[in-house]
Amino acid sequence: MSDPYQRPQYPLLIVISGPSGVGKDTIARLLMENENFYFVVTATTRPPRPGEVHGRDYFFLSHDDFAQMIEDGELLEYAVVYNDFKGVPKQQIRDALASGKDVIMRVDVQGAATIRKLIPNAVCIFLTAGSEEGMIKRLRERKSESPEGLKLRIATARQEMKRAQEFDYWVVNADAAQDDAVRQILCIVEAEHHRVDQKPIIL
Amino acid sequence: MSDPYQRPQYPLLIVISGPSGVGKDTIARLLMENENFYFVVTATTRPPRPGEVHGRDYFFLSHDDFAQMIEDGELLEYAVVYNDFKGVPKQQIRDALASGKDVIMRVDVQGAATIRKLIPNAVCIFLTAGSEEGMIKRLRERKSESPEGLKLRIATARQEMKRAQEFDYWVVNADAAQDDAVRQILCIVEAEHHRVDQKPIIL
Numbered sequence: 001m002s003d004p005y006q007r008p009q010y011p012l013l014i015v016i017s018g019p020s021g022v023g024k025d026t027i028a029r030l031l032m033e034n035e036n037f038y039f040v041v042t043a044t045t046r047p048p049r050p051g052e053v054h055g056r057d058y059f060f061l062s063h064d065d066f067a068q069m070i071e072d073g074e075l076l077e078y079a080v081v082y083n084d085f086k087g088v089p090k091q092q093i094r095d096a097l098a099s100g101k102d103v104i105m106r107v108d109v110q111g112a113a114t115i116r117k118l119i120p121n122a123v124c125i126f127l128t129a130g131s132e133e134g135m136i137k138r139l140r141e142r143k144s145e146s147p148e149g150l151k152l153r154i155a156t157a158r159q160e161m162k163r164a165q166e167f168d169y170w171v172v173n174a175d176a177a178q179d180d181a182v183r184q185i186l187c188i189v190e191a192e193h194h195r196v197d198q199k200p201i202i203l
Numbered sequence: 204m205s206d207p208y209q210r211p212q213y214p215l216l217i218v219i220s221g222p223s224g225v226g227k228d229t230i231a232r233l234l235m236e237n238e239n240f241y242f243v244v245t246a247t248t249r250p251p252r253p254g255e256v257h258g259r260d261y262f263f264l265s266h267d268d269f270a271q272m273i274e275d276g277e278l279l280e281y282a283v284v285y286n287d288f289k290g291v292p293k294q295q296i297r298d299a300l301a302s303g304k305d306v307i308m309r310v311d312v313q314g315a316a317t318i319r320k321l322i323p324n325a326v327c328i329f330l331t332a333g334s335e336e337g338m339i340k341r342l343r344e345r346k347s348e349s350p351e352g353l354k355l356r357i358a359t360a361r362q363e364m365k366r367a368q369e370f371d372y373w374v375v376n377a378d379a380a381q382d383d384a385v386r387q388i389l390c391i392v393e394a395e396h397h398r399v400d401q402k403p404i405i406l
Contacts, residue, residue, distance in 0.1 A: 191394035
Protein backbone atom coordinates (compact mmCIF):
# COMPACT_ATOMS: atom_id res chain seq x y z
CA MET A 1 0.00 0.00 0.00
CA SER A 2 1.62 3.21 -1.13
CA ASP A 3 -1.06 5.73 -0.11
CA PRO A 4 -3.31 4.29 2.60
CA TYR A 5 -5.96 6.96 1.91
CA GLN A 6 -6.27 5.91 -1.74
CA ARG A 7 -7.09 2.24 -1.72
CA PRO A 8 -7.42 0.44 -5.04
CA GLN A 9 -10.91 -0.30 -6.38
CA TYR A 10 -11.22 -3.17 -8.80
CA PRO A 11 -14.32 -4.21 -10.74
CA LEU A 12 -15.91 -7.30 -9.22
CA LEU A 13 -16.96 -10.45 -11.03
CA ILE A 14 -20.24 -11.42 -9.40
CA VAL A 15 -21.59 -14.89 -10.12
CA ILE A 16 -25.32 -15.33 -9.50
CA SER A 17 -26.14 -19.01 -9.31
CA GLY A 18 -28.53 -21.39 -7.61
CA PRO A 19 -30.78 -24.30 -8.44
CA SER A 20 -33.09 -24.40 -11.39
CA GLY A 21 -36.33 -22.56 -10.67
CA VAL A 22 -34.89 -20.28 -8.00
CA GLY A 23 -35.33 -17.17 -10.12
CA LYS A 24 -31.78 -16.41 -11.31
CA ASP A 25 -33.00 -14.79 -14.52
CA THR A 26 -35.48 -12.49 -12.75
CA ILE A 27 -32.93 -11.41 -10.14
CA ALA A 28 -30.32 -10.76 -12.83
CA ARG A 29 -32.81 -8.59 -14.74
CA LEU A 30 -33.74 -6.63 -11.60
CA LEU A 31 -30.06 -6.08 -10.79
CA MET A 32 -29.54 -4.67 -14.27
CA GLU A 33 -32.33 -2.17 -13.67
CA ASN A 34 -30.93 -1.13 -10.30
CA GLU A 35 -27.29 -0.64 -10.99
CA ASN A 36 -24.77 0.09 -13.62
CA PHE A 37 -23.44 -3.45 -13.96
CA TYR A 38 -21.95 -5.09 -17.00
CA PHE A 39 -24.10 -8.13 -17.63
CA VAL A 40 -22.44 -11.14 -19.22
CA VAL A 41 -24.88 -12.67 -21.69
CA THR A 42 -24.78 -16.45 -21.75
CA ALA A 43 -25.13 -18.47 -24.94
CA THR A 44 -27.72 -21.25 -25.00
CA THR A 45 -29.31 -23.65 -27.41
CA ARG A 46 -32.64 -23.66 -25.57
CA PRO A 47 -35.52 -21.78 -27.19
CA PRO A 48 -36.41 -18.33 -25.80
CA ARG A 49 -39.13 -18.13 -23.14
CA PRO A 50 -41.84 -15.49 -23.61
CA GLY A 51 -40.37 -12.02 -23.20
CA GLU A 52 -36.74 -13.08 -23.54
CA VAL A 53 -34.68 -11.05 -25.99
CA HIS A 54 -31.70 -12.36 -28.00
CA GLY A 55 -28.53 -10.56 -26.94
CA ARG A 56 -30.07 -9.18 -23.75
CA ASP A 57 -31.22 -12.27 -21.85
CA TYR A 58 -29.25 -14.90 -23.78
CA PHE A 59 -27.62 -15.48 -27.11
CA PHE A 60 -30.03 -18.03 -28.51
CA LEU A 61 -27.87 -20.17 -30.78
CA SER A 62 -28.50 -23.15 -33.00
CA HIS A 63 -26.74 -26.38 -32.06
CA ASP A 64 -24.43 -25.86 -35.05
CA ASP A 65 -23.41 -22.36 -33.97
CA PHE A 66 -22.88 -23.50 -30.40
CA ALA A 67 -20.74 -26.42 -31.58
CA GLN A 68 -18.67 -23.95 -33.61
CA MET A 69 -18.00 -21.83 -30.50
CA ILE A 70 -16.83 -24.95 -28.66
CA GLU A 71 -14.55 -25.85 -31.60
CA ASP A 72 -13.10 -22.34 -31.67
CA GLY A 73 -12.37 -22.43 -27.92
CA GLU A 74 -14.53 -19.36 -27.55
CA LEU A 75 -16.38 -20.51 -24.41
CA LEU A 76 -15.06 -19.95 -20.90
CA GLU A 77 -17.15 -22.86 -19.72
CA TYR A 78 -20.12 -24.73 -21.09
CA ALA A 79 -22.36 -27.53 -19.98
CA VAL A 80 -25.33 -29.55 -21.08
CA VAL A 81 -28.23 -28.52 -18.87
CA TYR A 82 -31.47 -30.46 -19.36
CA ASN A 83 -30.54 -31.42 -22.91
CA ASP A 84 -29.70 -27.82 -23.80
CA PHE A 85 -26.24 -26.35 -24.04
CA LYS A 86 -25.30 -23.28 -22.04
CA GLY A 87 -21.97 -21.52 -22.07
CA VAL A 88 -20.16 -18.27 -21.33
CA PRO A 89 -18.54 -16.65 -24.38
CA LYS A 90 -14.99 -15.55 -23.60
CA GLN A 91 -15.46 -12.39 -25.63
CA GLN A 92 -18.23 -11.36 -23.20
CA ILE A 93 -15.80 -11.59 -20.28
CA ARG A 94 -13.12 -9.68 -22.17
CA ASP A 95 -15.59 -6.89 -22.98
CA ALA A 96 -16.87 -6.92 -19.39
CA LEU A 97 -13.44 -6.56 -17.81
CA ALA A 98 -12.54 -3.81 -20.26
CA SER A 99 -15.64 -1.82 -19.28
CA GLY A 100 -14.37 -1.11 -15.74
CA LYS A 101 -17.85 -1.85 -14.36
CA ASP A 102 -18.77 -4.60 -11.93
CA VAL A 103 -19.59 -7.67 -13.95
CA ILE A 104 -22.59 -9.93 -13.31
CA MET A 105 -22.77 -13.48 -14.57
CA ARG A 106 -25.81 -15.68 -14.19
CA VAL A 107 -24.60 -19.28 -14.25
CA ASP A 108 -26.06 -22.63 -13.25
CA VAL A 109 -24.54 -24.49 -10.30
CA GLN A 110 -22.17 -26.66 -12.31
CA GLY A 111 -21.05 -23.66 -14.36
CA ALA A 112 -20.36 -21.72 -11.17
CA ALA A 113 -18.05 -24.49 -9.95
CA THR A 114 -16.01 -24.15 -13.15
CA ILE A 115 -15.86 -20.34 -12.89
CA ARG A 116 -14.71 -20.55 -9.26
CA LYS A 117 -11.81 -22.73 -10.37
CA LEU A 118 -10.86 -20.40 -13.24
CA ILE A 119 -11.44 -17.16 -11.30
CA PRO A 120 -10.91 -17.74 -7.56
CA ASN A 121 -11.68 -14.14 -6.59
CA ALA A 122 -15.10 -14.13 -8.26
CA VAL A 123 -17.85 -13.28 -5.75
CA CYS A 124 -20.13 -16.32 -5.86
CA ILE A 125 -23.69 -15.83 -4.66
CA PHE A 126 -26.01 -18.80 -4.24
CA LEU A 127 -29.69 -17.96 -4.65
CA THR A 128 -31.99 -20.26 -2.76
CA ALA A 129 -35.74 -20.55 -2.52
CA GLY A 130 -37.27 -20.07 0.92
CA SER A 131 -38.43 -23.67 0.91
CA GLU A 132 -38.45 -26.73 -1.33
CA GLU A 133 -42.18 -26.27 -1.89
CA GLY A 134 -41.57 -22.74 -3.14
CA MET A 135 -38.93 -23.92 -5.56
CA ILE A 136 -41.08 -26.73 -6.98
CA LYS A 137 -44.02 -24.36 -7.30
CA ARG A 138 -41.92 -22.01 -9.40
CA LEU A 139 -40.69 -24.81 -11.63
CA ARG A 140 -44.29 -25.94 -12.19
CA GLU A 141 -45.47 -22.43 -13.01
CA ARG A 142 -42.81 -22.02 -15.65
CA LYS A 143 -44.97 -24.23 -17.91
CA SER A 144 -42.22 -24.39 -20.52
CA GLU A 145 -41.45 -27.98 -19.50
CA SER A 146 -42.82 -31.34 -20.44
CA PRO A 147 -43.85 -33.46 -17.41
CA GLU A 148 -40.63 -35.48 -17.81
CA GLY A 149 -38.58 -32.30 -18.07
CA LEU A 150 -40.18 -30.98 -14.89
CA LYS A 151 -39.39 -34.16 -12.99
CA LEU A 152 -35.77 -33.94 -14.09
CA ARG A 153 -35.54 -30.31 -13.04
CA ILE A 154 -36.95 -30.98 -9.57
CA ALA A 155 -34.51 -33.84 -8.97
CA THR A 156 -31.59 -31.72 -10.19
CA ALA A 157 -32.64 -28.69 -8.16
CA ARG A 158 -32.67 -30.86 -5.02
CA GLN A 159 -29.11 -31.99 -5.73
CA GLU A 160 -27.99 -28.45 -6.54
CA MET A 161 -29.31 -27.15 -3.20
CA LYS A 162 -26.69 -29.31 -1.50
CA ARG A 163 -23.86 -27.37 -3.14
CA ALA A 164 -24.59 -24.04 -1.44
CA GLN A 165 -21.56 -24.44 0.82
CA GLU A 166 -19.24 -24.13 -2.19
CA PHE A 167 -20.29 -20.48 -2.57
CA ASP A 168 -19.30 -17.27 -0.78
CA TYR A 169 -22.78 -15.95 -0.02
CA TRP A 170 -26.32 -17.24 0.03
CA VAL A 171 -29.40 -15.12 -0.53
CA VAL A 172 -32.99 -16.30 -0.13
CA ASN A 173 -35.17 -15.37 -3.09
CA ALA A 174 -38.55 -15.96 -1.47
CA ASP A 175 -41.80 -15.51 -3.36
CA ALA A 176 -42.93 -11.89 -3.32
CA ALA A 177 -39.63 -10.80 -1.75
CA GLN A 178 -37.47 -10.35 -4.82
CA ASP A 179 -36.73 -6.75 -3.89
CA ASP A 180 -35.23 -8.00 -0.61
CA ALA A 181 -32.99 -10.41 -2.50
CA VAL A 182 -31.87 -7.63 -4.87
CA ARG A 183 -31.19 -5.27 -1.96
CA GLN A 184 -29.16 -7.94 -0.18
CA ILE A 185 -27.10 -8.66 -3.29
CA LEU A 186 -26.41 -4.93 -3.75
CA CYS A 187 -25.23 -4.86 -0.11
CA ILE A 188 -22.91 -7.80 -0.75
CA VAL A 189 -21.48 -5.98 -3.78
CA GLU A 190 -20.94 -2.81 -1.74
CA ALA A 191 -19.31 -4.76 1.10
CA GLU A 192 -16.98 -6.56 -1.32
CA HIS A 193 -15.79 -3.19 -2.58
CA HIS A 194 -14.75 -2.39 0.98
CA ARG A 195 -12.70 -5.55 1.45
CA VAL A 196 -9.08 -4.87 2.30
CA ASP A 197 -7.76 -7.86 0.30
CA GLN A 198 -9.25 -6.87 -3.08
CA LYS A 199 -7.39 -8.12 -6.12
CA PRO A 200 -7.98 -7.52 -9.81
CA ILE A 201 -9.68 -10.26 -11.82
CA ILE A 202 -7.12 -11.96 -14.04
CA LEU A 203 -8.33 -14.28 -16.79
CA MET B 204 -25.86 -28.66 6.47
CA SER B 205 -28.98 -30.58 7.43
CA ASP B 206 -31.67 -28.33 5.89
CA PRO B 207 -30.24 -26.18 3.11
CA TYR B 208 -33.27 -23.86 3.27
CA GLN B 209 -32.66 -23.08 6.96
CA ARG B 210 -29.13 -21.80 7.20
CA PRO B 211 -27.73 -20.92 10.62
CA GLN B 212 -27.55 -17.27 11.63
CA TYR B 213 -25.00 -16.38 14.27
CA PRO B 214 -24.53 -13.00 15.95
CA LEU B 215 -21.52 -11.18 14.57
CA LEU B 216 -18.73 -9.57 16.53
CA ILE B 217 -17.98 -6.34 14.68
CA VAL B 218 -14.79 -4.50 15.56
CA ILE B 219 -14.75 -0.82 14.60
CA SER B 220 -11.19 0.44 14.65
CA GLY B 221 -8.96 2.95 12.96
CA PRO B 222 -6.43 5.63 13.80
CA SER B 223 -6.92 8.19 16.51
CA GLY B 224 -9.04 11.09 15.28
CA VAL B 225 -10.86 9.14 12.57
CA GLY B 226 -14.20 9.36 14.35
CA LYS B 227 -14.63 5.86 15.82
CA ASP B 228 -16.73 7.16 18.72
CA THR B 229 -19.11 9.13 16.51
CA ILE B 230 -19.60 6.25 14.09
CA ALA B 231 -20.20 3.83 16.96
CA ARG B 232 -22.84 6.17 18.39
CA LEU B 233 -24.56 6.56 14.99
CA LEU B 234 -24.58 2.78 14.53
CA MET B 235 -26.26 2.39 17.90
CA GLU B 236 -29.00 4.78 16.80
CA ASN B 237 -29.53 2.97 13.51
CA GLU B 238 -29.65 -0.64 14.53
CA ASN B 239 -30.32 -2.98 17.34
CA PHE B 240 -26.71 -3.80 18.13
CA TYR B 241 -25.22 -4.78 21.46
CA PHE B 242 -22.54 -2.22 22.13
CA VAL B 243 -19.53 -3.31 24.15
CA VAL B 244 -18.57 -0.48 26.47
CA THR B 245 -14.82 -0.07 26.89
CA ALA B 246 -13.19 0.82 30.20
CA THR B 247 -10.77 3.75 30.23
CA THR B 248 -8.84 5.85 32.68
CA ARG B 249 -9.04 8.95 30.48
CA PRO B 250 -11.40 11.71 31.62
CA PRO B 251 -14.76 12.03 29.86
CA ARG B 252 -15.02 14.44 26.92
CA PRO B 253 -17.98 16.82 26.85
CA GLY B 254 -21.21 14.89 26.32
CA GLU B 255 -19.76 11.48 27.12
CA VAL B 256 -21.76 9.40 29.58
CA HIS B 257 -20.33 6.82 32.01
CA GLY B 258 -21.62 3.35 31.11
CA ARG B 259 -22.84 4.39 27.67
CA ASP B 260 -19.73 5.76 25.96
CA TYR B 261 -17.10 4.34 28.29
CA PHE B 262 -16.68 3.09 31.81
CA PHE B 263 -14.58 5.95 33.18
CA LEU B 264 -12.44 4.29 35.85
CA SER B 265 -9.78 5.50 38.23
CA HIS B 266 -6.30 4.10 37.78
CA ASP B 267 -6.84 2.03 40.94
CA ASP B 268 -10.05 0.47 39.69
CA PHE B 269 -8.50 -0.24 36.29
CA ALA B 270 -5.49 -1.86 37.95
CA GLN B 271 -7.88 -4.03 39.97
CA MET B 272 -9.59 -5.27 36.77
CA ILE B 273 -6.18 -6.19 35.34
CA GLU B 274 -5.31 -8.04 38.59
CA ASP B 275 -8.61 -9.93 38.49
CA GLY B 276 -8.05 -10.99 34.86
CA GLU B 277 -11.30 -9.28 33.99
CA LEU B 278 -10.08 -7.60 30.78
CA LEU B 279 -10.12 -9.31 27.39
CA GLU B 280 -7.37 -6.97 26.27
CA TYR B 281 -6.00 -3.68 27.48
CA ALA B 282 -3.41 -1.20 26.39
CA VAL B 283 -1.88 2.09 27.36
CA VAL B 284 -3.01 4.62 24.78
CA TYR B 285 -1.53 8.12 25.10
CA ASN B 286 -0.84 7.64 28.83
CA ASP B 287 -4.40 6.43 29.44
CA PHE B 288 -5.46 2.84 29.92
CA LYS B 289 -8.17 1.35 27.75
CA GLY B 290 -9.51 -2.17 27.97
CA VAL B 291 -12.43 -4.44 27.13
CA PRO B 292 -14.15 -5.96 30.19
CA LYS B 293 -14.73 -9.69 29.67
CA GLN B 294 -18.13 -9.45 31.35
CA GLN B 295 -19.21 -7.09 28.56
CA ILE B 296 -18.39 -9.72 25.95
CA ARG B 297 -20.17 -12.44 27.92
CA ASP B 298 -23.30 -10.29 28.21
CA ALA B 299 -23.05 -9.34 24.53
CA LEU B 300 -22.82 -12.91 23.27
CA ALA B 301 -25.70 -13.94 25.55
CA SER B 302 -27.92 -11.22 24.07
CA GLY B 303 -28.12 -12.89 20.65
CA LYS B 304 -27.65 -9.49 18.98
CA ASP B 305 -24.81 -8.46 16.73
CA VAL B 306 -22.07 -7.06 18.92
CA ILE B 307 -20.15 -3.87 18.17
CA MET B 308 -16.79 -3.12 19.72
CA ARG B 309 -14.94 0.13 19.23
CA VAL B 310 -11.26 -0.60 19.73
CA ASP B 311 -8.02 1.19 18.90
CA VAL B 312 -5.70 -0.33 16.31
CA GLN B 313 -3.46 -2.21 18.73
CA GLY B 314 -6.51 -3.52 20.62
CA ALA B 315 -8.03 -4.75 17.35
CA ALA B 316 -4.88 -6.77 16.65
CA THR B 317 -5.31 -8.55 19.99
CA ILE B 318 -9.01 -9.21 19.40
CA ARG B 319 -8.30 -10.66 15.96
CA LYS B 320 -5.91 -13.15 17.55
CA LEU B 321 -8.40 -14.11 20.28
CA ILE B 322 -11.46 -14.14 17.99
CA PRO B 323 -10.43 -14.92 14.39
CA ASN B 324 -13.99 -14.71 13.03
CA ALA B 325 -14.58 -11.19 14.32
CA VAL B 326 -15.49 -8.80 11.48
CA CYS B 327 -12.77 -6.16 11.63
CA ILE B 328 -13.55 -2.80 10.03
CA PHE B 329 -10.86 -0.16 9.63
CA LEU B 330 -12.17 3.39 9.59
CA THR B 331 -9.98 5.79 7.69
CA ALA B 332 -10.12 9.51 7.09
CA GLY B 333 -10.40 10.65 3.47
CA SER B 334 -6.99 12.26 3.70
CA GLU B 335 -4.21 12.86 6.20
CA GLU B 336 -5.18 16.55 6.33
CA GLY B 337 -8.72 15.59 7.31
CA MET B 338 -7.47 13.35 10.10
CA ILE B 339 -5.11 15.95 11.51
CA LYS B 340 -7.84 18.60 11.32
CA ARG B 341 -10.10 16.41 13.41
CA LEU B 342 -7.42 15.76 15.99
CA ARG B 343 -6.79 19.51 16.28
CA GLU B 344 -10.48 20.30 16.65
CA ARG B 345 -10.85 17.88 19.50
CA LYS B 346 -9.15 20.50 21.72
CA SER B 347 -8.91 18.04 24.60
CA GLU B 348 -5.19 17.66 24.00
CA SER B 349 -2.11 19.53 25.08
CA PRO B 350 0.17 20.54 22.16
CA GLU B 351 2.50 17.67 23.08
CA GLY B 352 -0.43 15.25 23.25
CA LEU B 353 -1.59 16.37 19.82
CA LYS B 354 1.84 15.82 18.31
CA LEU B 355 1.93 12.33 19.77
CA ARG B 356 -1.52 11.52 18.40
CA ILE B 357 -0.66 12.70 14.90
CA ALA B 358 2.50 10.59 14.82
CA THR B 359 0.63 7.56 16.14
CA ALA B 360 -2.29 8.01 13.73
CA ARG B 361 0.17 8.03 10.83
CA GLN B 362 1.63 4.73 12.01
CA GLU B 363 -1.81 3.25 12.59
CA MET B 364 -2.91 4.06 9.04
CA LYS B 365 -0.27 1.60 7.83
CA ARG B 366 -2.02 -1.29 9.57
CA ALA B 367 -5.22 -1.15 7.49
CA GLN B 368 -4.24 -4.30 5.60
CA GLU B 369 -4.58 -6.35 8.79
CA PHE B 370 -8.34 -5.75 8.73
CA ASP B 371 -11.21 -7.33 6.77
CA TYR B 372 -12.84 -4.13 5.53
CA TRP B 373 -11.99 -0.46 5.23
CA VAL B 374 -14.51 2.37 5.28
CA VAL B 375 -13.74 6.02 4.62
CA ASN B 376 -15.21 8.34 7.23
CA ALA B 377 -14.88 11.59 5.32
CA ASP B 378 -15.90 14.91 6.82
CA ALA B 379 -19.61 15.57 6.33
CA ALA B 380 -20.13 12.03 5.03
CA GLN B 381 -20.63 10.10 8.25
CA ASP B 382 -23.99 8.82 7.08
CA ASP B 383 -22.25 7.20 4.10
CA ALA B 384 -19.80 5.47 6.43
CA VAL B 385 -22.64 4.22 8.64
CA ARG B 386 -24.60 2.98 5.62
CA GLN B 387 -21.54 1.17 4.30
CA ILE B 388 -20.91 -0.49 7.65
CA LEU B 389 -24.56 -1.62 7.84
CA CYS B 390 -24.11 -3.13 4.36
CA ILE B 391 -20.99 -4.98 5.50
CA VAL B 392 -22.93 -6.34 8.49
CA GLU B 393 -25.78 -7.47 6.23
CA ALA B 394 -23.37 -9.08 3.75
CA GLU B 395 -21.57 -10.94 6.56
CA HIS B 396 -24.91 -12.44 7.63
CA HIS B 397 -25.18 -13.88 4.13
CA ARG B 398 -21.78 -15.55 4.18
CA VAL B 399 -21.93 -19.28 3.66
CA ASP B 400 -19.04 -20.01 6.04
CA GLN B 401 -20.53 -18.35 9.14
CA LYS B 402 -19.37 -19.75 12.45
CA PRO B 403 -20.43 -18.92 16.00
CA ILE B 404 -18.11 -16.71 18.05
CA ILE B 405 -16.35 -18.83 20.67
CA LEU B 406 -14.49 -17.08 23.45
